[in-house]
Amino acid sequence: MAQALRILTVVGARPQFIKAAALGRAIAGKFAGRIEETLLHTGQHYDTSMSAVFFEELGLRTPAVCIGSTPESAAHLGRMMDGVGTYLANDRPDLMLVYGDTNSTLAGAMAARRMGVPVAHVEAGLRAYDNSMPEEENRVLVDHASTWLFCPTASASANLAAEGIAGDASRPLGARNPSVRLVGDVMLDNTLHYAAQARTRPVVERLGLRDRAYLVATVHRAGTADDPAVMQGLLAAFSGIHSATGSEVVMPMHPRTARTVAGLDGGVWPGVRIVPPMGYLDMLALVDASQGVLTDSGGLQKEACFLGKRCLILRDRTEWGELLGAGGSFLVGTDTERIVAEGRHLLEPYPAPAVDAFGDGHAAERICEELLRQA
Template identity: 45%
Template sequence: MKKILTIVGARPQFIKASVVSRAIAQTSGLQEVLVHTGQHFDANMSDVFFMQLGIPRPHHQLDIHGGSHGEMTGRMLIEIEGILLAERPDCVLVYGDTNSTLAGALAAAKLHIPVAHVEAGLRSFNMKMPEEINRILTDQISDILFCPTQTAMDNLVREGFSDKPVQLLQVGDVMQDAALLFSQAAEHTQVSCVEGDGFILATLHRAENTDDPARLAAIVGALNTLHSSVASVVLPLHPRTRAAIAKAGLTLDVQVIDPIGYLEMVALLRRCALVLTDSGGVQKEAFFFGKACVTMRDQTEWVELVQVGANTLVGADAEAIVSAARANLGRMVSDDGQLYGGGAAARHVVTQLKRVFHAV
């Protein structure tokens, strides 16, 4: 029996792990130990995802959150190292680009435990984003790089990974697996505080926007304008964003709701007329449910969505945000090219993990 130690800590990782953990449980010869760092810790950002998505209860709960990036990552590194020494896994599996991702990969690499990185190879080419730093460093110390797209594969080849003793594997995107798996369940999920259809579903949490007063003011102004003159804006508000808006003395005149679970988010994605976001994951979720997306960032790691016309980058320019939202409201998009693998990514990840173990 080979032991895989999986590290999660934030909302997108819970969603990704839900389908991969399910595939591991259905595969003979593999055992999973789940570590939750606590990066997203409150009930609306963490507990609800485990309950809704059927993720096994974490074997280790670290409750590490708050503080600077360095402080959080350092505390995680210390705690994860202790768990690795006790559990002695055959492989450490990490997802995405959070502080939890980097801490888990670094702790494992220091102990010479193989690291498998799901969602490897993504690049926004913006080193001011903490996520970009995390994903680049994680790729550099990983042994198995599970890429969601050909673009991600190409990025790693350009960076010289094809000449390194690592495995580059294009497996598709596990987020699409989750969208397809849970879409039917979401048909019966009600978000009672949101009435009707045809609204703009917005999210706002990236540090590049929330920590810059000028960008935050422009985005809040654009959201208010859209809500008053284009269509109702529904905004599940991250606690950190709520605090940043209050600190900046800004007023949101939109329908603000508390953070919601994945099924509730899918239900809103199915009902909305447009997605407006600065999230990486939500850009893809919009695409999976056929909705056009306007992204309030200067770059995106999901460049293929821009290339096929499903996503429009507008930065934090209030006029550009409003103009793009008007132009894209109600527009549907389709995945004719099967950009993200069609829902088989988790199976490919687990198949490759088992093959690697059997080859040792």
């Protein structure tokens, strides 16, 4: 029997835990015995509400190493790189797999590149064309350091081609001649897999909400969550939407956002209910039973679409342009008056969106098949 392909998967933040569940299911099922996966946790998201709950409910294997946490900073990025590098020096895998665009993604990819370990990047090719976003810098750097680039959409593949990353089958595979493959979105894999289970969760009842009578809001990106003036304006906008529509705005609060909100003057926003962070299944259930979503999250933009909900994207640009074309998502930025004015879109009838641009729910299987074929 051929030796199993040894993959080290680097995770560290909520979105990566969720995405890793899709690959983990495929590896434990169809590819059992052919792929051996080890998880390394960088500690970027480290408390129970942002980390442990996801491992428990998504059935993720216990990480072989948890590097530990410090406040997010350049020093934290360096510490994560050192931790990943130390692991690689002692237990070298066949390849490293990273997800998305967080600092953990960058730390893993850069450490692997320095140690001569090839990198596979899931969610490759995404571009918002906004270099003020740390995530944009991370995406570009990781894409250019990777040997396998797994794109979730056709536009992501086109973005890489425009940057000269297309791959040449006549040349040896490597970071200078990577494999670029359109596989679909592992987030769609997960939504299709977990939606029915999520609908059995009593989160709506537990919060005393009524189905289709509230909106869901999340804010966590540095450009919004760390700026007191922006946060004050967003909370005022959410309260304004409540005044205009009568819909309560439920806001599961990210820890970094909570730190900013705690320092705001006033602290009362009628119609806005701030609740603790939620696990993946509860969040999926909360969105599914809502009227719509307001978010700066890349992942939640898509989950709203996958669940047939309209979404106001609290940013000026998005890496998921396909959502705008589907007609149910709207870029509104962070201006208070504009958000309130656009809030009416959330309550308008919305036909179920076509999600074909994101694949068919089998992205994880395609990734595994491609790695086994080429690694």
